[in-house]
Amino acid sequence: MSVIILLLLASIFVAAIFLAGFIWSVKSGQYDDDYSPPVRMLFDDKPSQESSKK
Numbered sequence: 001m002s003v004i005i006l007l008l009l010a011s012i013f014v015a016a017i018f019l020a021g022f023i024w025s026v027k028s029g030q031y032d033d034d035y036s037p038p039v040r041m042l043f044d045d046k047p048s049q050e051s052s053k054k
Helices: 002-027 036-042 049-053
Strands: none
């Protein structure tokens, strides 16, 4: 029975670490840009100078 309690406490500790990491990433602005990722593939890349010399 004590092993179950130990595993339960360990899992709650790991979940708290992940929750703190998620809250930190939200507060630091990691998820602020919700427009450009879906349309990034639609933007044209500028041709490099090496490919224009050939």
